[in-house]
Amino acid sequence: MSPILDARGLRAWAVLLAVAALLLPVAPRALAATPGPPVLTDGHGLTQVGSTGTATDFTITVTTPDVAxxxxxxxxxxxxxxxxxARRYPVLYFLHGSPDSPVNQNYPALRSSNSMITVIPDGGARGWYANWRDQNTAAGAQRWETFHLEQVIPFVDDNLRTVAAKRGRAVAGISMGGLGAMRYAQRHPELFTEVASLSGGLDLSAASMGLRLAVVASLTNAPGGFCGSASSTGGDCTGSYAPAVSSDALFGSPYPVFNLDRLWNEADPASHMGRLAGVGIxxxxxxxxxxxxxxxxxxxxxxxHARDSLNALGLPYYYVGYGNGAGWGTRCDGNHNAGCWAQDLVDYVPRLERAFAAG
Structure with a gap:
């Protein structure tokens, strides 16, 4: 065979191979593995014992000597x-209700922001976002305020690119978390530039004795807390608060006799709204x-009651009373449930983003 024929034959084989390749099924391109949670460094009293989720929505589990x-x-x-x-982000600390968990806070508005980080720390079934007066109950250590403000916040600032200053922090919450958010902002206004309460029981005084006794019910594991058919979890939550502890465990005696309930009055947000001067409410x-x-x-x-106090003080605030829920989203009926809170957050998150941008 001549060299010319050999060259022509080779070209013919090359064409045939190319055609055959086009007719063969194409192998799928390998997909990149979904990245998991970032590696964070222990510190400020927190020890990580596990993590799960994605690179942008993940849950770490921690231990601390301050909360059992x-x-x-x-x-x-x-x-x-x-x-x-190089970019840093402000942080919303979002506090859940009772009895619930950070992993259940699946409100779409919390995942919609392109301009802030959201941190949802555990508050326990009945921690009430406070350092309990009695640390020797069957529930063990219950220093929730220490856990959140002295451990979680600096841990987050150390591990993530946050705006680690008052102008870069907000605290908000639902139900028990709404009460907690208001108390944290009142007790530490130097930490937060904005505070929001969604269905928080903002009056623990004897003027709202029913709410005070609902908190007591969670301590003693008795019916009458913030659970029930209208709650975020649904159903009767009796049994969720075990082990039962004394009614005095949280803020001492809840009964307004001879000023024995002074710590409850001190913890009452409605009586201390003046502490929020300089904080968006x-x-x-x-x-x-x-x-x-x-x-x-x-x-x-x-x-x-909280609004009346703000009016008397002349402090600016934003108040939404949506009544029976008519016109407030498609799932809100005016009751104590996630359908209303989801719409609250649809309204609140963009407002918070604008406040952070302006700050």
Whole structure:
């Protein structure tokens, strides 16, 4: 065979091979593995014992000598967090209700922000975002304020690109978390530039004795807490607060006799709204559709007490009383439930983003 024929034959084979390749099924391109949670460094009294989730929505589990047992902390990062290593983000500390968990806070608005980090620390089933007066109960150590403010906040600042200053922090919460958010901002206004309460029981004074006794019910594991058919979890929550502890464990005696309840009065947000001067205040509440069997009926009264206090002080605030829920989203009925809180957050998150941007 001549060299010319050999060259032509080779070209013919090359064409045939190319055609055959086009006719063969194409192998799928290998997908990149989904990155897991970032590696964070222990510190400030927190020891990590596990993590789960994605690179931008993950939960770490920690232990601390200040609160018995293990505790999840959910962290939601903006989608572009890893794109610009020099950019820092403000942080919303979002406090859950009772009895609930950070992992259940699946409100779409909390995952919608491109401009802030959201941190959802565990508050326990009935921790009430406070350092309990009695640390020797069957529940073990219960120093929740220490855990959140002296451990979680600096841990987050050390491990993530945060704006580690008052202008870069907000605290908000639902139900028990709304009360906790208001108390934290009142006790530490140097830490937070904005505070929001969504259906928080903002009056622990004897003027709202029903709410005070609901807190006591969670301590003693008795019916009558913030649970029930209208709660975020649904159903009767009796049994969720074990082990039962004394009614005095949280703030001492809850009964207004001879000033024995002075620590409850000190913890009452409605009586101390003046401490929030310089902090942006937002309050959301329904009316329970006027039904005294709904927790929101009593919470509305407490929130009105807080609003009256703000009016008397002349402090600016943002207040939404959505009544029976008509016109407030498609799932809100004015009761103490996630349908209303989801709409609260649809309203609140963009407002908070603007406040952070302006700060």
């Amino acid at each position: 047992e293990q505790h999840p902390i959910r962290i939601i990062l903006p989608p572009g967090y890893y794109d610009d290593p 937002s309050i959301y509440t329904g009316s329970g559709a006027g039904d005294p069997l709904s927790p929101e009926f009593w919470i509305e009264g407490a929130n009105k």
